[in-house]
Every structure is written in C-alpha cells, then in structure tokens.
Amino acid sequence: MFTNTLSITISGTAYTLLRQNQDNFGSVYRYRDGIRKLEMKIRHSTDSAQGKVFNRHNVVLEHVVFATPTALEEVMTSTVTLRERDGVDPAKLLATWVGFNTLLLTLDDTLVVGDN
Numbered sequence: 001m002f003t004n005t006l007s008i009t010i011s012g013t014a015y016t017l018l019r020q021n022q023d024n025f026g027s028v029y030r031y032r033d034g035i036r037k038l039e040m041k042i043r044h045s046t047d048s049a050q051g052k053v054f055n056r057h058n059v060v061l062e063h064v065v066f067a068t069p070t071a072l073e074e075v076m077t078s079t080v081t082l083r084e085r086d087g088v089d090p091a092k093l094l095a096t097w098v099g100f101n102t103l104l105l106t107l108d109d110t111l112v113v114g115d116n
Helices: 088-105
Strands: 005-010 011-024 026-031 036-049 051-067 074-085
Touching: 005 036, 011 036, 074 088
Parallel strands: none
Antiparallel strands: 005 011, 011 026, 026 036, 036 051, 051 074
C-alpha cells in the first residue's frame, strides 16, 4: 500500500495528492485548490485470455484547470495500463515499463501533436 500522500510535479510545480479511498483493489488520491483539481485512481484486477490469467494494473491521472472569465476549462488525462501473465516476475514488467516510459519521454511533444 502506498502512503496517504503522493506528490506529482507538473510544469515545475509540486502538488501533494491526499488518499481519499483505499480498498483491496485500488486507491483514489486527490488535490484541489481554487485553480485546479488533480485526481489519480489506481486499480488492480485480473483477467484471462485464451485460458491464461493476467494481472492488470491501471493508473489514471486527470488534471482539470478550472474555467475563468477569460479562459475555458482545460482537462488533461494520462493513463497507464501494466499487464503481466500470472507468475511472471513483476520486476520484469517494471523494467519493460521503465524502458517504454523512457522512449515516450524522448518523443517529447511530437507524440501529443499527433506524429506517428
């Protein structure tokens, strides 16, 4: 289980998300002030495909910047799904994720403008 708070830095500003809920299958963390709301959901589940069991780990971060008289509301969502077959060493899944995340960071803004 994670701690009661998690910190995330966006555009150089750190935000502390407080755990709002925790059960055996996941957690919800939130931050809110007069300008923005951040909500992160972590969920764990299992599924099966072709008779094989897979562990699934989903993380969703929603970042909402509230509307002002001169600007529309902005909503940004990031999601991650990590999945491994039951019995696989979780360290191997983590190593795959780290490599993938490193690749995504090198793509920088070309990915989010629609390049492929």
